[in-house]
Amino acid sequence: MKFVDEFRDGDLARRLCSEIDRLSRGQSLKIMEICGGHTHTIYKHGIEDVLPPNIDMVHGPGCPVCVLPMGRIDDAIAIARQPGVIFVTFGDMMRVPGSKSSLLDARAEGADVRFVYSPLDALKIAHQNPDKQVVFFAIGFETTAPSTAVTLLRAQAEKIKNFSVFCNHVLVIPAIQAILDSPDMRLDGFLGPGHVCMVIGMRPFAFVARDYRKPVVLSGFEPLDIIQSVYMTVKQLDEGRREVENQYARVVRPEGNLKALEAMEKTMEGRPFFEWRGLGFISHSALKLRPEFAEWDAEKRFEVPGIRVADPPACQCGEVLKGAIKPWECKVFGTACTPETPIGTCMVSSEGACAAYFNYGRFSLAAQRNRLPVIDLTAPTGANLKDS
Amino acid sequence: MTTQLDPACPSDSAGHCVTCADEARSVLVVSLDPAMGMALVTAQEPETGEEIEDGSEVDISLLEEVGPGDILLVHGGVALSNQTRPTGVELYERGRDKQI
Numbered sequence: 001m002k003f004v005d006e007f008r009d010g011d012l013a014r015r016l017c018s019e020i021d022r023l024s025r026g027q028s029l030k031i032m033e034i035c036g037g038h039t040h041t042i043y044k045h046g047i048e049d050v051l052p053p054n055i056d057m058v059h060g061p062g063c064p065v066c067v068l069p070m071g072r073i074d075d076a077i078a079i080a081r082q083p084g085v086i087f088v089t090f091g092d093m094m095r096v097p098g099s100k101s102s103l104l105d106a107r108a109e110g111a112d113v114r115f116v117y118s119p120l121d122a123l124k125i126a127h128q129n130p131d132k133q134v135v136f137f138a139i140g141f142e143t144t145a146p147s148t149a150v151t152l153l154r155a156q157a158e159k160i161k162n163f164s165v166f167c168n169h170v171l172v173i174p175a176i177q178a179i180l181d182s183p184d185m186r187l188d189g190f191l192g193p194g195h196v197c198m199v200i201g202m203r204p205f206a207f208v209a210r211d212y213r214k215p216v217v218l219s220g221f222e223p224l225d226i227i228q229s230v231y232m233t234v235k236q237l238d239e240g241r242r243e244v245e246n247q248y249a250r251v252v253r254p255e256g257n258l259k260a261l262e263a264m265e266k267t268m269e270g271r272p273f274f275e276w277r278g279l280g281f282i283s284h285s286a287l288k289l290r291p292e293f294a295e296w297d298a299e300k301r302f303e304v305p306g307i308r309v310a311d312p313p314a315c316q317c318g319e320v321l322k323g324a325i326k327p328w329e330c331k332v333f334g335t336a337c338t339p340e341t342p343i344g345t346c347m348v349s350s351e352g353a354c355a356a357y358f359n360y361g362r363f364s365l366a367a368q369r370n371r372l373p374v375i376d377l378t379a380p381t382g383a384n385l386k387d388s
Numbered sequence: 389m390t391t392q393l394d395p396a397c398p399s400d401s402a403g404h405c406v407t408c409a410d411e412a413r414s415v416l417v418v419s420l421d422p423a424m425g426m427a428l429v430t431a432q433e434p435e436t437g438e439e440i441e442d443g444s445e446v447d448i449s450l451l452e453e454v455g456p457g458d459i460l461l462v463h464g465g466v467a468l469s470n471q472t473r474p475t476g477v478e479l480y481e482r483g484r485d486k487q488i
């Protein structure tokens with residue numbers, strides 16, 4: 001990327017951090033970054049280490065893999081195991097555990113499960129295999145839903161009959177509202193998910209500032225983007241303003257991408273309820289195919305168990321996803337639950353808060369801040385945690 | 389120093405998963421196939437600027453205008469934003485500002 005150095009200028013980062021320190025005046029402030037991409041940048045670049053200690057970054061539910069309940073994974077596996085089906089998914093979903101197994105296990109047992117980078121590739125597979133039923137496992141927020149919508153419109157235009165979509169797209173705004181309404185939640189501001197906003201624009205976030213009196217800053221993904229967004233949030237708080245501001249103006253347009261919204265509107269509609277792992281049922285928080293697209297709807301074409309599966313009792317992903325606890329505060333973090341043997345979804349995806357804590361050694365910082373035994377920061381993280 | 393373990397969910401060379409991150413990647417348009425609504429693009433490694441993908445195709449049906457040399461943001465094989473050209477709404481607003 002041509003301008004990457006501009007967004008990683010250490011001096012500028014330090015200057016911004018001292019401004020954050022000055023404006024926040026030692027007040028304890030909790031700021032939630034909603035997006036998994038932001039969580040990743042924060043851990044990878046050690047942003048928590050340079051922010052003043054009174055600024056607490058709370059990691060939100062912005063990883064679409066982490067929030068998918070196990071029952072939906074079981075449904076996907078049930079479709080994949082049906083004879084004559086080619087089940088196509090993004091690579092991230094292959095190892096996500098359902099209640100008994102994963103899609104990777106299903107493949108090892110003979111199911112035809114393939115991974116792609118785009119739903120359009122799933123459509124190509126359908127073209128190449130006219131005697132098979134090709135099912136695309138659609139997951140993701142509003143950034144990913146347009147690619148599913150475009151694929152459905154192409155399937156309709158090309159009259160492709162052996163293709164369908166198992167739709168699990170979720171929506172950011174109802175999740176934020178659920179978090180804001182949660183009684184155990186105390187947040188002072190939000191960093192908005194930059195690429196979701198590239199699609200939906202700025203307006204859907206207005207209620208957070210207006211009704212809940214919390215600042216929202218739509219943020220980019222480079223380290224300086226995030227530090228500047230924290231600065232803008234703290235500045236709003238200091239000046240008594242509660243607004244939606246756009247730090248990521250080089251990408252986010254106030255109106256979003258109108259053609260993408262139109263494509264989503266043509267092909268999908270809201271589900272009355274959808275279960276989010278860790279957050280429970282949230283109304284109007286997910287999308288399903290419109291009745292006009294019923295012939296491409298895998299839930300209409302195939303029998304799925306549709307059984308709700310409770311999270312393992314040791315799992316505290318819900319509290320992590322709401323920011324009520326830090327990943328390392330979960331009882332099984334780094335012991336029974338690791339990226340190699342995940343118990344909860346926050347450890348499954350590399351964007352999940354627990355996996356990021358584990359992989360980038362944030363655990364040791366958390367230990368220092370909380371006066372737990374300090375772990376050697378120079379040692380490989382995995383070794384630290386395995387030895388502890 | 390930290391060591392990356394193999395997470396259950398595979399990540400790219402920059403250490404994260406584009407889908408999980410709900411993140412778009414930046415590509416450069418090489419040529420267009422307007423009849424199919426597709427563009428041939430190249431992508432660069434964000435960390436090094438090194439070309440990592442040559443000649444992949446992306447859908448451009450959700451953009452108003454695209455030309456060779458434009459930089460697009462792409463997610464799931466579909467371009468969602470043209471970083472080079474203003475949108476119709478922006479052009480309208482610029483015109484309106486001038487009138488005011």
Ligand code: SF4
Pocket residue numbers: 314315316317318320327330331332333334337338342343344345346347348354
């Ligand atoms: S450590 Fe594992 S079980 Fe605990 S919250 Fe994280 S992912 Fe969930």
